[in-house]
Amino acid sequence: MTESPGDMPPPGQPDASEDLRPRRDPENPGSAQAVPEDGRAAPQVGPDAETGSAQAVPEDRPADARAGSAPRTVSEGGPAESEGRPAQAASDVRAGAPQVVPEGGSAAVRAVPEVWEYGLPIGVPLRLSPKVLLTDPIRMLPSLLLPLAGVLFLGGFSPGSFVWAAVAVVGSVAFAAVRWVTFTYRIVDDRLELSRSLISRSVRTIPLERIRGVDVSTPPLHRLLGIAVLRIDTGASGDEKQEGELNGVTVAEADRLKAVLLWHARARMARRAQARGTVPGTGSDLPAAIDASGTLPATSGAPRETPAHAAVGHEVGDTTPERVFFVLPRKWLVYGPLSGAYLLTPFALLAGAVGLAFQWGSEFRIDGRVVVDAGEWLWGHPLLLAGALIVLVLAMPVVGMIMYGVFNWDFTLRGRDGYLIAERGLITRRSVSLERRRVRGFELVEGLVERRMRLARAWAIVTGLGDSATRGQLLPVVPRDTVLGVVGEAIGAAPSGLRPHPAAARRRRLFRAVFPWLVVVACASAAALMWSTYWWWLAAPAAILALLGIPLGLDRYRSLGHTYDGTRLSVRSGSLRRSQAVVEERAVVGWTLSQTWFQRRAGVLTVTAGVGAGSGGYAALDVGEVEGVAFAAEVTPDWFASFVTPEAAQASGGSRGLGNP
Template sequence: MLLIDPVRMLPGLVLPLVGVLLFGGFSSRSFLWAALGVLGTVVFAVVRWATFSYLIAGDRMEIKRSLISRSIRTIPLERIRGVDISTPPMHRLLGLAVLKLDTGASGGDEQEGELDGVTLTEAERLKAVLLRNRATAARPAAAPEAAEEGAPPQDAERVIIRVPRRWLLYGPLSGAYLLTPFALAGGAIGLAFQWGEQLGLGRDAAWSAGQWLWGHPGLLLAAAVLFVVAMPLVGGVMYTVFNWDFTLKERDGYLVAERGLINRRSVSLEAGRVRGYEIADALAERWAGVVRVWAIVTGLGDSQTRGQLLPDVPRGVATQVTDAAIGPFTTPLRPHPPVARDRRLFRAIAPWAGVALAASVAAVTIGSGVWWTLAVIALLLAGVGVPLGNDRYRSLGHAYDGMRLSVRSGSLRRSQAVFERRAVVGWRIRQTWFQRRAGVVTLVAGVGAGEGGYSALDVSNAQAVAFSAEVTPDWIEPFLVPGPEH
């Protein structure tokens, strides 16, 4: 850790150190100040390491810090929902790991326990201790010497699925990593503007380079084509780095998901707290027949990262895994009223039709061909809005099979959540001014897991009342008024 902490702080010190060296004229005093800055990071790492300790005692875990003020965080073992072990590159080279405890806190990682820099063997030993049942986990952990001489036997585990490497080719279809080239280019441009003057390139060097490139449309077009070609390639590489050798296991009552090429992560989810799953697919994924799956787990923070059960896999495989791990759901979804389709068509067509009308008026008034081009493009996009709006309507649906309920929505990214009835903790009916005019509402099932609530969009008033009364009749019936619908 005395090596990892200073190296981790260096990116934040690069710009100040470069500024000191450049403005100081590379004198001995400048080098002295730069050396003091690096030395300060080392001293900080030493003090941080020397004032940190952890202890498992009885039915609790204590994490102590006394860098500036003394802090003792006590975590009851029964509150631990899962354990996340990751091995960033430097940690892996040194045989270390980062162990994070998920305690069901919703305020972010700062409210959870984190052991940064334990050995990989110690991380696995702590994981085995912390994830036992309450009676076993209440016993104090063995001494380090005993753990090294005779570590507790590994629990029997069953591999649910090991994602084949050829399925990594599905990664760019999700679109999540396609904008990586633009992010890299944006970062490079930002550095050019920030460091241009400090590196002796002049105040207007970056602007001059941009103007020169704008004056050579051939190079600009080639750069645009290069970016378009690089999007799936770089996106596929990033997807592979994050999801390499994705393996889902079942071990001692926990679902364990392991993944990653550079930073290897192992996330454990208590199977008894899993209340359902969420299946998502983008438009390209839907054409290819692949989906992504997340678990809906009570008390799990950052569910979109820690709750991932499967990356892009064929839909049939995802159905088999969710049926085995959580339970099947085969009930057909109930359609939403036709006015919901009208609302989606209006949203997909009206804005572009308005742009086309405004551009046409401008073209007639000003007489420029650019406005006619804009009008044609807007009309084409309005035409694309017809199948898009219909697809968004077909994606709407909700259902209940007596044990689990499901809601689905979206088109460019379609998401279907399936969760148990016992996970529902309340209902909320939301209605905007436009929904009131259309006679539809949004019914939100409050769930003490996952995102905290899942919505059935644009259902009729009768559907909202009937669906909530069907799932939780004891809660809804006291609020129902006999007689005609109001």
């Protein structure tokens, strides 16, 4: 009897470390007994008198009660779906009764303390860790800080003001206690329920089959207390209100829940793929046979070893060996200052400090005029102001490197059991799981300075991924060759040899980069000649920007490109932020060919591939009219058969002709 990944027992079952395999008595072939390897006593299993099926008999029950108890069976289909297994209500399975798995199922017998399904007690409401009674008031402290300060200052720090402040603190703790008592979560059938009930009852239901990923993060205080935040991604377009969050489960419970939820998705995928005769995750019609050892054959195109076993703490039950694609070396932290997001961090901190000063000024009886006077005094001391600016400039690379390390410390990208798992963070550790069969490509992003240093970042293009701007990150700022190599192994290689765009695209890039500043120069010069010479202060910078627009426009033109290699299409554009999207052909769901009035005069158009993933569409800008249609027809020839001539369909470059529709 062979086992598929769908036959795996759900992770998180109690006593998972024991080997409780059914072993038959040599003298009585019809019986089976679960015997752990360490020799401890196990529930007795014997043939039922009426049906002959295996039945578990706990030792602490009377013989007459044991004779009439019904076993709980799990069929080949696994526990993830109701079809293929006996329909049995949870009330029919007595708590404390062992779970019996027939010989054709997941060859294991486990004694469980309650009714278990998916490795969790089914229908039993569970609460968050009591430690949230400490974390929740601390999380509410920033919102309480200003009111508390106002109460103390308005009360003149009198005993009464301290009493009211203490009442506010006690109230926040009581509020956290009420939230903890009234919030529960549980797995019922094929869904996860998050309930909150006090005066009214609110239940959020998340079907397990809709779960796209499970993120686990540990902020500093949570890490200190041994708890974590588990966030469930259902592909709700980044709307957190439509997703589930368990803020305050223990780390062990978070790992177990993550393993169970992702195992369920993997089991469904495996069964569906086996029904189609395909190997999960490959997308090809290859045999999905699994030999007796529980491994996929080497010819299947899947990883060499795929043990059919599930264990706690792994995303889908260790059905494939873990593979580490990338670990960020510590010496690469020096790349942080080369990224604009980290380089400008000191200015962001300074702006935040100024904002807090204006916001808290009234609470601490500080007039806004005091801040203005301080700024005027600093402006009147140019040497001191220059020193402050020099310190700020010198702090930019240092702070940039620190922030890069805080966010990307020990960044690790690994593949395990059909998922890409990215872990990162020094203060707040975060783990994001992306289902590989939903990955449709990747996006390579390079800033202007990063390009000069041959650095890049990568994001995954994933279907049904909420908040993909932060969750879809595959690699931080690292050498470009490393990005291409890692992404090529994890997802697929990018097509090489981008096709250049026509000369009209270069003229348009130069016009758009230079002409607006020339208009400003002309207007400012006219104003300076007619009214005041102060307008020259505007005309001079605009003239400099117009000159800088020439190399910028040429660079934007050189960045344009598109190609298709028979499997993936790629489009690229941008200069200050150059982005190259690589998308699988099967992800394209439509095309948009658009032309503005200026584009029609130049003989170019914009071809946008509609994709049900990522940003929803990726465009090739200012492509020749004939070449643009031919590019779309090359990727999806059936859709454009009536618009493209045979000559255009045979080649992807050069001159092509349009046929009559």
